[in-house]
Amino acid sequence: MATPLLDIRRIYVEPAAAALPRGRAILDRFPEAERIEVESHWRIPELREADPEEFLRPKREVLVLGVKKGMSFRPNGRSADFIAPSTSNGCAMACAYCYVARRKGHANPVTVFANIEEILAATARHAARQGPKREANQVDPASWVYDLGENGDLSVDALISDNVRDLVALFRSLHHAKGSFATKGVNPALLDYDPQGRTRIRMSLMPPTMAKLLDVRAAPIAERIAFLPELHRAGYELHLNFSPVVLHEGWEAEWKALFAELDAVLPAAVKDQLAAEIIMLTHNEALHEVNLAWHPKAEEMLWRPDIQEEKRSEAGGTNLRYRTGWKGRWLARFQALLARHMPYCRVRYAF
Template sequence: MAAIPLDIARIYLEPAVPDHARGREILARFPNAERIPVESHWRIPELRDADPGDYLSSKRQSLVLGVKKGLTFRPNGRSADFIAPSSSNGCAMACAYCYVARRKGHSNPVSVFVNIDAILAATARHAARQGPKTVPDQVDPAAWVYDLGENGDLSVDAGISDNVRDMVALFRTLPNAKGSFATKWVNPSLLDYDPQGRTRVRMSLMPPALAKLLDVRTAPVAERIAAIPDLHRAGYEVHLNFSPVVMREGWEAEWGALFDELDDVLPTPIKDQLAAEIIMLTHNEGLHEVNLAWHPRAEDILWRPDIQERKVSEGGGVNLRYRRGWKGTWLARFQALLAARMPYCRVRYAF
């Protein structure tokens, strides 16, 4: 398994970081990194104004430490019932379609929040207020599910601090709730966390040739698939995340081959509990411009105005999604292919 994709040379930190035990622990873990004080983890001009052609170096060499200010919970209803306050933001990986990259500008390296005690306490209080889940839904039949890693990859974060270990430990104590996160990395340390079925890992997968082009700095798809039985034996509930589904010539053959590989590798106990989410590609005009500076080959298949239509987001960004009518047809074909190759795999949601 490849080493964590980080070689931290500089740490940007808010003034209050050393006041927190988790902040001091992380700083001690990277003693040789340059420390650069910043007023806010959101506003770091040195990162925002970096050379767009040098997209990857800050992801590999920079770490941001801050204090999470807003401990709010947002209803979701897709991957989870609620989006929990995140323990991090940004990612060390560089998936060419990732919406997180445009939130802070440029490559958005990992930001870790050191007030994990406050995040955990807020989550416990929120779950207690919900009471039992009495009406099963597509998220989970019996538990309120909290997405813990909406803006990053917790498998990588677990190599930076014990925030992820602490969150998994919390959900062992919440009888009415589960944690959940999607990942494209394989971190064996997660196997020691003893989740006792109260944390769901959504392994993100796409055909290997597609991932080699689009999932930059992630674990190879074969490694992700091989890790699924290990995670399940360690006590995680494991689901699949087929995302994004990118339309290109031959897509049915390459996705069909992936489904066949999964069918061969996954043991029966995993198949008996397996569910998946399917997310068709949505691309963004600003991210398209960033990608042209560092990874233009990806844009050959991500930026397809001939089969996509523009949609202005609530925040005013211009997104491209597959055209109505076509998207529905392709999504139905994708689901039919999955049902034929992996009939035991329940689709929790698809869009």
């Protein structure tokens, strides 16, 4: 039997979160779990570090329940017009390249925020202030798009609470705005949310062999692809997220096979509205050190100083990206390959 993605045995909970209706509902969903009261969902010392052999256990067994403090909306311009206040952070998956800051420790299990009504109200007010979108852009021609899952995967969050259902319902009622989130999960519960075209799901894909190595605990690529027509029939707008593109010997043949599989599976109704993002790998020095302790085989693909160069992040960390000049050529080859095999798939942005 496959190991379940979630088997919650311990919940760290802020008292203020436990007092809210959503917090109580989440606690009731996992009645057998040990509850540990904490002052802040950010300050949980025992989650700071984990032995390499225990790296994945907190992702499966630990949940953090907190209250979202800040309600800021950041301009984006890539995947969305704005990054909305998150209803969660952390993830039950363990993708080896994940950029999400591991502020709770390397494992970074899911934190769910219980003050969903406050987050929904702030989002509705922000969308109302924008009014109609007067100029089309690459994000969307007519609607303001809000990224809802910058720091996690909402397909997983929907296993824990009704926060995602509430977000989808909110955007169903907003005439000038859409919600959007990327996912590597397959959660049939999403099919009952009735998005009416006002929520965009960006399914993250890469060649299956690479995903088996790097997308630890994520849904297999074949299952993600098979889920796409179901999501579209359920009323979601569907885009693809080819991310990250990891360069290695034979990468073009692998992506060609993936494009052929997509072309064979996707119905015409999906192809007619399809768009994609292409994101070349950027790796991180600190994450590299973490991965060497628990998943060194991944680093053979991710850490390639022979074809990468250093770039200092805004936060002062050391990142590695593919070398200037060469990156542009490889990206152009990727886009040409996509255009040849999936000419109907519009590229919204690529970097």
